[in-house]
Amino acid sequence: xxxxxxxxxxxxxxxxxxxxxxxxxxxxxxxxxxxxxxxxxxxxxxxxxxxxxxxxxxxxxxxxxxxxxxxxxxxxxxxxxxxxxxxxxxxxxxxxxxxxxxxxxxxxxxxxxxxxxxxxxxxxxxxxxxxxxxxxxxxxxxxxxxxxxxxxxxxxxxxxxxxxxxxxxxxxxxxxxxxxxxxxxxxxxxxxxxxxxxxxxxxxxxxxxxxxxxxxxxxxxxxxxxxxxxxxxxxxxxxxxxxxxxxxxxxxxxxxx
Amino acid sequence: xxxxxxxxxxxxxxxxxxxxxxxxxxxxxxxxxxxxxxxxxxxxxxxxxxxxxxxxxxxxxxxxxxxxxxxxxxxxxxxxxxxxxxxxxxxxxxxxxxxxxxxxxxxxxxxxxxxxxxxxxxxxxxxxxxxxxxxxxxxxxxxxxxxxxxxxxxxxxxxxxxxxxxxxxxxxxxxxxxxxxxxxxxxxxxxxxxxxxxxxxxxxxxxxxxxxxxxxxxxxxxxxxxxxxxxxxxxxxxxxxxxxxxxxxxxxxxxxxxxxxxxxxxxxxxxxxxxxxxxxxxxxxxxxxxxxxxxxxxxxxxxxxxxxxxxxxxxxxxxxxxxxxxxxxxxxxxxxxxxxxxxxxxxxxxxxxxxxxxxxxxxxxxxxxxxxxxxxxxxxxxxxxxxxxxxxxxxxxxxxxxxxxxxxxxxxxxxxxxxxxxxxxxxxxxxxxxxxxxxxxxxxxxxxxxxxxxxxxxxxxxxxxxxxxxxxxxxxxxxxxxxxxxxxxxxxxxxxxxxxxxxxxxx
Numbered sequence: 001x002x003x004x005x006x007x008x009x010x011x012x013x014x015x016x017x018x019x020x021x022x023x024x025x026x027x028x029x030x031x032x033x034x035x036x037x038x039x040x041x042x043x044x045x046x047x048x049x050x051x052x053x054x055x056x057x058x059x060x061x062x063x064x065x066x067x068x069x070x071x072x073x074x075x076x077x078x079x080x081x082x083x084x085x086x087x088x089x090x091x092x093x094x095x096x097x098x099x100x101x102x103x104x105x106x107x108x109x110x111x112x113x114x115x116x117x118x119x120x121x122x123x124x125x126x127x128x129x130x131x132x133x134x135x136x137x138x139x140x141x142x143x144x145x146x147x148x149x150x151x152x153x154x155x156x157x158x159x160x161x162x163x164x165x166x167x168x169x170x171x172x173x174x175x176x177x178x179x180x181x182x183x184x185x186x187x188x189x190x191x192x193x194x195x196x197x198x199x200x201x202x203x204x205x206x207x208x209x210x211x212x213x214x215x216x217x218x219x220x221x222x223x224x225x226x227x228x229x230x231x232x233x234x235x236x237x238x239x240x241x242x243x244x245x246x247x248x249x250x251x252x253x254x255x256x257x
Numbered sequence: 258x259x260x261x262x263x264x265x266x267x268x269x270x271x272x273x274x275x276x277x278x279x280x281x282x283x284x285x286x287x288x289x290x291x292x293x294x295x296x297x298x299x300x301x302x303x304x305x306x307x308x309x310x311x312x313x314x315x316x317x318x319x320x321x322x323x324x325x326x327x328x329x330x331x332x333x334x335x336x337x338x339x340x341x342x343x344x345x346x347x348x349x350x351x352x353x354x355x356x357x358x359x360x361x362x363x364x365x366x367x368x369x370x371x372x373x374x375x376x377x378x379x380x381x382x383x384x385x386x387x388x389x390x391x392x393x394x395x396x397x398x399x400x401x402x403x404x405x406x407x408x409x410x411x412x413x414x415x416x417x418x419x420x421x422x423x424x425x426x427x428x429x430x431x432x433x434x435x436x437x438x439x440x441x442x443x444x445x446x447x448x449x450x451x452x453x454x455x456x457x458x459x460x461x462x463x464x465x466x467x468x469x470x471x472x473x474x475x476x477x478x479x480x481x482x483x484x485x486x487x488x489x490x491x492x493x494x495x496x497x498x499x500x501x502x503x504x505x506x507x508x509x510x511x512x513x514x515x516x517x518x519x520x521x522x523x524x525x526x527x528x529x530x531x532x533x534x535x536x537x538x539x540x541x542x543x544x545x546x547x548x549x550x551x552x553x554x555x556x557x558x559x560x561x562x563x564x565x566x567x568x569x570x571x572x573x574x575x576x577x578x579x580x581x582x583x584x585x586x587x588x589x590x591x592x593x594x595x596x597x598x599x600x601x602x603x604x605x606x607x608x609x610x611x612x613x614x615x616x617x618x619x620x621x622x623x624x625x626x627x628x629x630x631x632x633x634x635x636x637x638x639x640x641x642x643x644x645x646x647x648x649x650x651x652x653x654x655x656x657x658x659x660x661x662x663x664x665x666x667x668x669x670x671x672x673x674x675x676x677x678x679x680x681x682x683x684x685x686x687x688x689x690x691x692x693x694x695x696x697x698x699x700x701x702x703x704x705x706x707x708x709x710x711x712x713x714x715x716x717x718x719x720x721x722x723x724x725x726x727x728x729x730x731x732x733x734x735x736x737x738x739x740x741x742x743x744x745x746x747x748x749x750x751x752x753x754x755x756x757x758x759x760x761x762x763x764x
Contacts, residue, residue: 002532003456003531003532003533005532006456006526006532006533007456007532007533009526010454010456010526090440094440094604094606095606095609095758096606097605097606097628097630097631098605098606098630098631099628099630156704160703160704160708163705163706163707163708164703164708164709165708166461166707166708166710167708167709167710168661168710169661169755170609170613170660170661170755170756171609171756172609172611173606173608173609173611173626173628173758174611174626174628177611227456227532227533228532228533229533230456230457230533230706231457231458231459231533231534231706231707232334232706233704233705233706234330234334237330
């Protein structure tokens with residue numbers, strides 16, 4: 001966590017220090033909605049709510065329109081991932097002509113959100129499948145996803161994706177190619193981010209009514225990973241083994257029904 | 258309170274050369290350390306692996322056998338693959354590394370009857386000495402003097418014969434007063450003498466002035482194509498690495514002494530070292546020793562000094578006054594004070610090319626279009642008004658960026674010129690320096706620590722822009738960059754520059 005705090009301090013002295021304020025504001029919105037009992041519906045167990053998988057979408061759109069869902073997810077993404085965007089945005093700013101910097105940042109954000117939204121749909125579906133298999137129980141899916149959250153970042157492949165979070169591509173400077181480059185950078189940045197953090201992002205979806213607090217924990221772990229674990233190449237086998245054991249425990253509980 | 262300086266690091270070109278007393282004992286101690294098992298913290302291999310280590314590479318080079326017992330993974334995660342490059346930690350990390358190494362070598366020296374005040378020699382290839390550029394003879398002799406014993410300083414996998422004169426030149430390397438550079442990823446070009454601000458950085462990104470040259474260039478000049486010195490993952494195994502880095506460490510001390518403004522960072526983020534992975538060093542008894550940058554800022558306080566940290570430049574030399582003198586048509590240098598006031602530096606992209614550029618034996622050419630508004634701001638900076646002490650005080654500085662360089666030959670060296678991108682522009686070409694690709698293989702590896710980002714190089718081209726301004730009083734809408742292979746390049750090399758661009762920096 002020391003590295004995460006140092007990373008946030010670095011963000012605070014750079015040109016995108018406002019990302020911290022934006023993230024905090026988003027957390028405030030999430031907290032207010034939680035306390036006001038206006039829950040993020042897609043984080044709740046459809047089975048626990050007495051819904052069949054087929055009825056999940058109908059219920060979700062009855063209680064929250066696609067616009068509201070998109071808003072909720074955008075707020076969640078902003079809260080959890082905004083502090084991670086300082087360095088990519090600084091690169092974008094530095095490698096863009098001064099006159100189009102604002103536009104470049106806006107296009108980056110659009111590309112970034114678009115890819116993450118698609119990733120969240122996939123994660124929500126995965127969570128729904130786990131929920132059906134678990135017949136509404138929270139612990140088995142939580143163990144499976146928690147174990148993955150331990151093992152994936154410790155694996156060589158997981159570390160490779162984390163290291164790719166540092167990529168700063170060449171960006172075309174002029175015309176439509178420049179606009180496309182900004183959009184593409186945002187999208188590729190989100191893709192790498194999702195590939196790195198997907199188990200931690202999946203955790204709140206399987207946490208039942210504790211989803212907001214698990215979201216906070218996941219965000220803290222994502223920060224610790226981004227700022228504290230970059231640059232490692234070899235797999236951490238003991239940690240992978242622990243994660244694997246937790247996954248197996250979760251699967252065993254699922255099987256025992 | 259007086260400081261007791263116990264150890265004086267002396268030049269390999271000093272009294273008794275080529276086999277000075279310190280070099281001879283160094284050779285004998287290296288022989289002792291090379292016999293120790295890899296897992297021993299005071300072994301030659303262990304200390305080399307702290308800089309960089311890759312098992313298949315080391316085995317293929319014969320540095321270890323695949324049957325050698327390595328330290329546990331958890332220990333390797335702490336001590337090995339630590340070297341800091343392209344980072345403001347480059348200088349202090351290597352200083353701590355040398356301190357650790359020197360203490361262990363000294364203990365080995367004493368164990369075989371040598372002097373207790375032994376200190377690591379340094380190789381000053383920039384010295385005004387006809388032998389300075391040549392690899393010192395003790396590293397080339399296959400036998401120790403006076404007998405038939407093999408010389409541990411000799412390494413077969415060292416294919417260079419000397420340092421190129423222009424690579425050893427310190428012109429432009431110690432002039433800036435800033436240790437920390439403006440992070441070029443945030444638009445700037447000046448990388449500082451020490452390098453840009455980073456977290457723990459094993460490689461990748463932009464490098465400070467001393468690291469770019471002479472450090473990188475000497476590595477590949479000495480190592481040659483395929484040599485141990487040409488790859489950061491094996492460089493520490495070559496005994497010449499240490500006398501090279503002692504000189505780099507000395508240059509840091511020289512820079513600090515050159516001017517009262519040449520200060521090390523006061524920032525806790527530098528002084529305390531990286532928060533994401535602490536540096537880890539040990540002494541002769543494997544005890545922890547100072548490892549944080551803030552603990553190694555003063556060689557005297559650490560108990561050592563160099564026999565020569567005098568300025569390598571004439572006493573009246575100043576980058577700024579030399580530059581303003583060359584722009585005599587725009588300003589009367591006598592009217593302008595020596596030091597411009599500190600102002601917030603504005604940095605921005607001037608322009609970039611649009612396609613990757615392949616480097617090889619043939620000359621590579623990139624035309625870089627300059628955006629109209631930034632180019633106009635650059636031109637305006639050449640006015641007399643802009644050169645008043647109350648304004649930035651000198652015209653913009655301009656930097657050439659070669660980004661995301663990837664390839665398979667880190668020993669390659671290229672020369673660069675800049676000219677207007679017009680017919681006949683080559684007649685006005687100005688050489689702007691050279692770059693080596695030390696660390697290229699690691700930076701290109703997509704499974705590596707920085708995700709396959711490639712290397713980034715920055716060359717200051719201010720003098721070329723000044724010349725173009727004076728000659729034509731106008732800057733072209735585009736500049737042409739020519740990159741020519743100088744040495745260690747072969748036809749089968751696959752080296753690509755992701756983007757070529759220019760930035761301007763005011764003040």
